[in-house]
Amino acid sequence: MLKAENLILHVEDNGAKKCLLDHISFQVDDGEMLVITGPNGGGKSTLAKVLIGIEKAESGKIFLNGEDITDFDINHRANAGIGYAFQQPPRFKGMTVQRLLALAAGRELEDQECCRLLSDVGLCAEEYLGRQIDGTLSGGEMKRIEIATVLAKEHTLCIFDEPEAGIDLWSFSMLIRKFEEIHKEKKQSLIVISHQEKIISMADRIMVIDDGKIKAEGRKEDVLPCLEGLDKCHACAGNAGVRA
Numbered sequence: 001m002l003k004a005e006n007l008i009l010h011v012e013d014n015g016a017k018k019c020l021l022d023h024i025s026f027q028v029d030d031g032e033m034l035v036i037t038g039p040n041g042g043g044k045s046t047l048a049k050v051l052i053g054i055e056k057a058e059s060g061k062i063f064l065n066g067e068d069i070t071d072f073d074i075n076h077r078a079n080a081g082i083g084y085a086f087q088q089p090p091r092f093k094g095m096t097v098q099r100l101l102a103l104a105a106g107r108e109l110e111d112q113e114c115c116r117l118l119s120d121v122g123l124c125a126e127e128y129l130g131r132q133i134d135g136t137l138s139g140g141e142m143k144r145i146e147i148a149t150v151l152a153k154e155h156t157l158c159i160f161d162e163p164e165a166g167i168d169l170w171s172f173s174m175l176i177r178k179f180e181e182i183h184k185e186k187k188q189s190l191i192v193i194s195h196q197e198k199i200i201s202m203a204d205r206i207m208v209i210d211d212g213k214i215k216a217e218g219r220k221e222d223v224l225p226c227l228e229g230l231d232k233c234h235a236c237a238g239n240a241g242v243r244a
């Protein structure tokens with residue numbers, strides 16, 4: 001189980017203090033899928049970066065299976081069981097896809113295993129295993145390889161930041177099937193940041209983040225009606241809130 005308590009983060013923006021995360025508290029139970037959604041610039045990726053240790057909140061606590069991981073760095077959090085797929089995956093010139101998958105898995109992988117990982121995201125291993133993770137890969141190819149690196153190892157919690165961005169419909173369907181499989185097995189918890197209806201509808205719980213604040217959070221059945229119009233959601237969060 002992941003538990004975030006009262007995370008707060010400000011940055012200096014043109015000489016002014018800007019609040020990126022404003023008292024964010026939530027939890028994701030074992031095997032649960034939480035979808036985080038909300039308007040552009042709301043703070044979703046910032047929250048993901050704080051959870052994996054790229055950014056540090058100025059206050060608040062993060063617990064993974066009861067262990068306080070707030071002061072763990074990114075490697076330590078990865079070893080503790082958090083996997084993360086970036087919204088915009090970094091490129092590693094000089095490293096092949098095969099090597100990156102092995103590093104992500106934490107062990108050497110048989111060609112067959114690499115092939116399965118790549119085919120899960122709609123890529124043909126023969127074409128890609130020897131390719132470098134550089135500017136010659138398209139945005140959609142990079143995105144799918146990044147997702148494959150997270151799938152290369154079983155984690156306690158996997159975080160995907162807009163996995164749908166830039167990938168074609170066929171690969172998207174394969175990705176949805178993979179999420180369904182992980183979700184059904186209940187061995188790993190999932191946090192998926194997404195604007196995509198199909199992904200949002202798979203969630204156990206939905207959290208809406210806007211302006212660094214949780215505007216709504218609760219079971220899918222309770223939050224989905226509010227998403228039909230975010231204006232409506234703002235209004236109800238402002239009054240009763242949608243935390244269930």
Ligand SMILES: Nc1ncnc2c1ncn2[C@@H]1O[C@H](COP(=O)(O)OP(=O)(O)OP(=O)(O)O)[C@@H](O)[C@H]1O
Binds near residue numbers: 012042047
């Ligand atoms: N270091 C920084 N300095 C100033 N502003 C920042 C910094 N990092 C992020 N921001 C701002 O914080 C806000 C939240 O950014 P974030 O990337 O978390 O949004 P998001 O909800 O993931 O958006 P999107 O849906 O567009 O991906 C944005 O307005 C962004 O410009």
